[in-house]
Amino acid sequence: MARTTRKALRLALPWCGISRGSVADSKRVFYQCHRCGNCCKWPGEVVVSDREIDAIASYLEMPVDQFVEQYTKVRANRQGLTLIEKPNNECIFLDGIDCTINPAKPDQCAGFPNTWNFPGWEKVCEATPVHLDQD
Numbered sequence: 001m002a003r004t005t006r007k008a009l010r011l012a013l014p015w016c017g018i019s020r021g022s023v024a025d026s027k028r029v030f031y032q033c034h035r036c037g038n039c040c041k042w043p044g045e046v047v048v049s050d051r052e053i054d055a056i057a058s059y060l061e062m063p064v065d066q067f068v069e070q071y072t073k074v075r076a077n078r079q080g081l082t083l084i085e086k087p088n089n090e091c092i093f094l095d096g097i098d099c100t101i102n103p104a105k106p107d108q109c110a111g112f113p114n115t116w117n118f119p120g121w122e123k124v125c126e127a128t129p130v131h132l133d134q135d
């Protein structure tokens with residue numbers, strides 16, 4: 001059975017800053033995720049917008065208010081909601097190395113490390129570069 005884990009990002013990492021406008025953008029390199037699941041395990045926030053909440057709740061076939069109550073909490077900065085974590089800091093939707101909401105995962109998860117990353121991300125992410133055609 002194919003794995004369903006996808007790259008996920010966890011914001012507010014305690015040991016690094018966030019960098020948007022990544023190397024992938026500037027040098028026409030795409031980083032291919034190898035579904036190690038690491039980015040679903042480290043501490044941080046997985047921010048979810050109203051649209052993403054609707055999509056995940058629909059995927060799980062549960063009412064939106066129930067999803068919000070059961071699987072989200074207010075972000076540390078009080079600006080929006082984040083998915084809750086397990087006691088070991090893994091995302092609540094991680095099962096082994098698989099994302100159980102993969103078809104509806106938040107943009108934050110789908111974007112790492114190409115649309116956003118942080119200094120030193122290569123040390124904790126197994127994605128490998130695919131060089132795109134140059135102009």
Ligand code: SF4
Binds near residue numbers: 034035036040
């Ligand atoms: S390869 Fe990188 S983006 Fe993919 S799951 Fe692992 S840490 Fe996440």
Ligand code: SF4
Binds near residue numbers: 105
């Ligand atoms: S929603 Fe899925 S891809 Fe995103 S952090 Fe959680 S388990 Fe990982």
